[in-house]
Amino acid sequence: MGDIAMSKRKFGRELGFHTRAVHTGNDIDKETGAIRRPITMANSYALPYDPSDLNWSSAGGDDDSGAAQNLYTRNGGSNQQYLQEKLASLSNGEDCVVLGSGVAALSGLFFSLLQSGDHVVFSSVTYIAVYRLLNDLFKNKFKIETTIVDTSDLDAVRKAMRPNTRLVHIETPGNPTISIADIKAIAEITHSGGALLSVDNTFASPYNQRPLDLGADFSVESLTKYINGHGDSMGGAIIGKRELLDPIRSQAQVNLGGVISPFNAWLIMRGAVTLPLRMRQHNENAQRIAGYLESLPSVRFVSYPGLKSHKGHSIAVSQMSPGFGGVLSFGLKADHDTHNRFVSELKVITSAVSLGHDESLIVFLGEKDERQYLYPEEFHGGFFRFSVGLEDGEDLIADIEQALKKTAS
Numbered sequence: 420m421g422d423i424a425m426s427k428r429k430f431g432r433e434l435g436f437h438t439r440a441v442h443t444g445n446d447i448d449k450e451t452g453a454i455r456r457p458i459t460m461a462n463s464y465a466l467p468y469d470p471s472d473l474n475w476s477s478a479g480g481d482d483d484s485g486a487a488q489n490l491y492t493r494n495g496g497s498n499q500q501y502l503q504e505k506l507a508s509l510s511n512g513e514d515c516v517v518l519g520s521g522v523a524a525l526s527g528l529f530f531s532l533l534q535s536g537d538h539v540v541f542s543s544v545t546y547i548a549v550y551r552l553l554n555d556l557f558k559n560k561f562k563i564e565t566t567i568v569d570t571s572d573l574d575a576v577r578k579a580m581r582p583n584t585r586l587v588h589i590e591t592p593g594n595p596t597i598s599i600a601d602i603k604a605i606a607e608i609t610h611s612g613g614a615l616l617s618v619d620n621t622f623a624s625p626y627n628q629r630p631l632d633l634g635a636d637f638s639v640e641s642l643t644k645y646i647n648g649h650g651d652s653m654g655g656a657i658i659g660k661r662e663l664l665d666p667i668r669s670q671a672q673v674n675l676g677g678v679i680s681p682f683n684a685w686l687i688m689r690g691a692v693t694l695p696l697r698m699r700q701h702n703e704n705a706q707r708i709a710g711y712l713e714s715l716p717s718v719r720f721v722s723y724p725g726l727k728s729h730k731g732h733s734i735a736v737s738q739m740s741p742g743f744g745g746v747l748s749f750g751l752k753a754d755h756d757t758h759n760r761f762v763s764e765l766k767v768i769t770s771a772v773s774l775g776h777d778e779s780l781i782v783f784l785g786e787k788d789e790r791q792y793l794y795p796e797e798f799h800g801g802f803f804r805f806s807v808g809l810e811d812g813e814d815l816i817a818d819i820e821q822a823l824k825k826t827a828s
């Protein structure tokens with residue numbers, strides 16, 4: 420594998436986040452001289468003189484000059500590698516594995532790390548697939564023990580640890596209630612119990628939060644969201660130490676087949692260049708809209724870590740910077756159908772799942788969500804998850820205002 424470094428542009432100075440977002444993983448194309456690396460839409464690569472001793476369970480190898488030896492795209496491809504270089508750098512990690520979706524990254528991490536008889540502690544607020552994977556599939560198919568805890572409560576995390584705990588998995592800010600967990604404190608609890616900590620960092624993105632700097636062993640990102648940022652491809656990444664990622668690469672990528680397509684890797688690479696600029700606008704718009712919503716008498720509650728009223732505000736301030744991301748949740752003082760009517764009146768904000776796109780997206784999560792029992796009281800009446808986009812803040816506020824007016828009448 421190519422070294423995760425920006426060899427061409429190293430000049431004895433630590434490069435800033437914006438510079439690395441632009442340059443890391445890109446280079447002059449040796450064949451054409453193009454200043455952008457090309458998309459390589461090949462599934463197979465030329466073999467070395469003697470291919471008989473290649474390990475087809477691994478992700479390629481190095482040739483005599485140390486350059487990456489690609490074999491077959493499921494074992495690793497050039498566009499995937501360029502993106503891995505960029506994401507490792509932006510996350511302050513040694514290495515990165517990019518897979519075909521955020522869920523491929525999460526399930527690949529769990530599959531590679533866990534054995535029957537192991538115990539996993541995970542947040543009561545996580546992406547829905549994590550709940551289904553750990554609370555049902557891994558538990559029932561593979562005899563993995565699981566405990567669900569409110570990871571905003573450190574005592575609850577401490578009490579949940581067992582001698583066979585192998586992994587603690589948290590999400591902060593958490594999807595969909597935007598709960599906050601203290602990464603540094605949980606890393607200490609996890610490590611003193613001899614386990615590893617993975618943090619789903621999708622809502623913050625590496626611009627606002629870098630879990631590895633706070634002691635986590637794995638930082639997981641759904642690239643589908645902020646890192647690609649344009650709503651036009653899917654991908655996932657796990658960033659951490661190489662020795663921990665190598666088994667994920669060979670098991671989840673090569674043998675389970677969760678590989679990313681070269682075209683999606685290229686699109687995400689292109690999107691990631693503007694991550695810091697986009698995140699600044701997401702942070703600013705979300706902070707402003709959270710404050711606006713909180714001031715409205717028709718709003719039941721707003722959950723956004725940048726608000727002083729958020730239970731995890733001070734922890735968020737200590738581990739997130741410069742902002743708190745673009746996703747908030749809120750509910751109206753209204754019944755089920757009024758929530759739907761409000762959404763149907765919106766003109767700029769789109770009703771759709773996903774988040775972290777250029778455009779604002781809203782989704783109504785009704786009372787039938789199977790995990791309502793795990794959420795705080797105020798979420799029980801149904802609520803919105805609102806991914807605040809890059810539009811003008813005034814337009815978003817005007818859109819909410821006109822839709823509320825129509826809904827009330």
Ligand SMILES: *Cc1c(COP(=O)(O)O)cnc(C)c1O
Nearest residue numbers: 520521522546594621641643654
């Ligand atoms: C969307 C999401 C995922 C899953 O990512 P996909 O790319 O849709 O598979 C995982 N974690 C969080 C927090 C997400 O929002």
